[in-house]
Amino acid sequence: MAATMSMIFVLITQVMVAMVGFSYGQGLVPGVMIFGDSVVDTGNNNNLYTLVKANFPPYGRDFSNHNPTGRFCNGKLATDFTVENLGFTSYPPAYLTQEAQGKKLLHGANFASASSGYLDRTANLYQAVPLTQQLQYYKEYQSKVVGIAGKAKAAALFGGSIYILSAGSSDYVQNYYINPLLNGAYTPEQFSDLLVHSFNSFVENLYSLGARRIGVTSLPPMGCLPAAITLFGGGSNDCVARLNNDAVAFNNKINAASNAIKKKHSNLKLVVFDIYNPLLDLVKNPAKSGFFESRRACCGTGTIETSLLCNTGAPGTCTNATGYVFWDSFHPSEAANKVLSDALLIQGIDLIS
Template sequence: MMVVIFVAQLLVALVGLSHGQSLVPGVVIFGDSVVDSGNNNNRLTLVKANFPPYGRDFSNQLPTGRFCNGKLATDFTVENLGFTSYPPSYLSKEAQGENLLAGANFASAASGYLDITANLYNSISLTQQLHYYKEYQSKVVAIAGKEVAADLFSGSIYVLSTGNSDYVQNYYINPLLYSVYTPERFADLLVQSFNSFIENLYNLGARRIGVTSLPPMGCLPAAITLFSGGNNNCVARLNNNAITFNKKINAASQVLKKRYSDLKLVIFDIYNPLLELIKNPSNDGFFEARRACCGTGIIETSLLCNSRSIGTCSNASGYVFWDSFHPTEAANQVLADALLLQGIDLIS
C-alpha cells in the first residue's frame, strides 16, 4: 500500500511541476453506475442517484447522480492526472462548448457489456454510449478544429468500467438466461462485446484504454443478502464467476494488443484491491465491510437508498460500502491509488 501511495504522490508532484498542466489532454469514461456521474438523472429509469443522501460528502453536499456519498474512483483518478474539473456527464447541461475539450463521461447506471442488460432498466447501452461518443467527436471538431481534436482523441485516456450489472442485475435473476448459458459461456458472450467495443473505440482514434475487471461480486452487501442463503459470507460461486471472466478479458486484451501495435490497453485489477478491503478493512482504516452505510446496509441502493432510509450511518469514512453495491468515497480513494499504480503504462 505504501508503494501505491508513493507512486500517487510522485505523479501528483509531477503534475505540479508541469505548471498546472494535466498529464494527458482528456479523460473519456464509459460504463455503468461505478463511473456514472449523472447521465441517468433525467432518464425514465429507477436506477438513478440524484437525490439525498447520495452526494452528501461531495462538493457543496449536493447529489450529482454519482452512486456514492462523495467522489468516485474515477474522480480521484482525474484529479491525480492533474485536472481541476471532472469530465462532464454527456447528457448534462454542462456538456457544451469548451467543457468538452478535456473529455466527457458517457456512463449509465445498470448498463453492461450486453445491450439487453441496459434495456432491462432503460439505461444507456454501450452501443448507445459509443454513438454519443461519435456525436461528441463531431462537436469537438466544430469547437476546436480537426488538428486539436485529433490530438485530444488519440492522447486521452479512455476508461471502461462495466460487467457487474450483466451478472447481478441480469444473469443471476433471469431464469431463461441462466438456463441457456453456463457461467463459462456467459463470460465468453461478454468478452465478445468487450472485443467489439475496444475495436470500435480504436477505430475512432482511441489509443490509451483502461478497462476495469469485475469486482468480487459475491462480497457486495446486496449479493450476500440475495444469494448467500442466509449467512454473512461472500458467495463463492459469484466470486468464481468474476475470476473466470477476469481471466478471459485479460487474455482477450493480450490478443488485441498484438493486433494493434500502437494500442495501450490495461486491464485494471479491481477484484483484488477491493477483496483486500473487504477481508481486512482495518488495514486501511475501515471497520465495516459487510453492511453499507445507507439504511440497513444489506439491500439498499438507488431509490431504496434515500433520505428516509432508516439506520444510515453518520460518518461513511469507516465503511467500505456506501450503498449495497457501491463503495464509499474513502474506499474509492484506496481503489484509485491502486488504479494509478496499474495504469502507469497509459501515461508513459
C-alpha cells in the same frame, strides 16, 4: 508490504507532479473519456426514464457541494480521484447533462449509465444507455469537439486521452443471476464468452475512432457486495463463493482478450485494472486500511438498499461513512474509492508513459 506500496505510490505521485509542471489545470494527458455503468456514472441517468438514479439525498452528501450529482456514492468515485491524480482540476462532464457543452468538452466527457453492461439487453431492462449507444454519443461528441477546437486539436485530444471502461457487474447481478431465461440458456462460462465478445467489439470500435490509451476495470468480487450476500447468500454473512468464482473466470478471459488485442495493435496501450483483489482485501481485512464495516453498507440497513431504496427515509443510515467499505449495497464509499483509485494509479502508469 504496506510500507513498500506507500513508497511506490509517493514516488509515482512525485513523478506525475514533475510531469505536470507549472501548467495549472492541465493534466498528464489531454483528456479522460469514461464509459460503462453506475460505478462511473456521474449523472447521465438523472434525466432518463429509469428508476436507477442517484440524484437525491443522501447520495452526494459528502461531495464537495454536499449535493447529489447522480453519482452512486456519498462523495467521489474512484474515477474522480483518478482524474485528480492525472492533474485535472475539473471532472469530465456527464454527456447527457447541461454541463456538457462548449469548452467544457475539451478535456473529455463521461458517457456512463447506471445499469448498463457489456450486453445491450442488460441496459434495456432498466432503460439505461447501452454501451453501443454510449459509443454513438462519443461519435457525436467527436463532431462537437471538431467544431469547437478544429480537426488538429481534436485529433490530439482523441488520440492522447485515456479511455476508461467499467462494465460487467450489472450483466451478472442485475441480469444473469436473476433472469431464469438467461441463466437457463447459458452456463456461466458461456455467458462470460458473450460479454468478452462485446468487450472485444467495443475496444475495436474505440480504437477505430482514435483511442490509443484504454483502461478497463475487471469485475469486482461480486459475491462480496452486500446486496449479493443478501440475495444469493442463503442466510450466510460470508461472500458468495459462486459469484466470486464467476468474476475470477471472467477476469481471466478479459485479460487474455486484452493481450490478444494488444498483439493485433502494436500502438495500443490497453490495461486491465484489477479491482477484484484490492476490493476483496478491503472486505476481508477492513481494519488494515482504516475501515471497521465491510458487510453492511452505510445506507439504510446496509443489506439491500441502493438507488431509490437508499433515500433520506431509509432507517439506520450511518452518520459517518468513512469507516464503511460500502456506501450502498452495491457501491463503495468515497473512502473505499480513494483506496481503489490508488491501486488504479499504480496499475495504470503505462497509460501515461
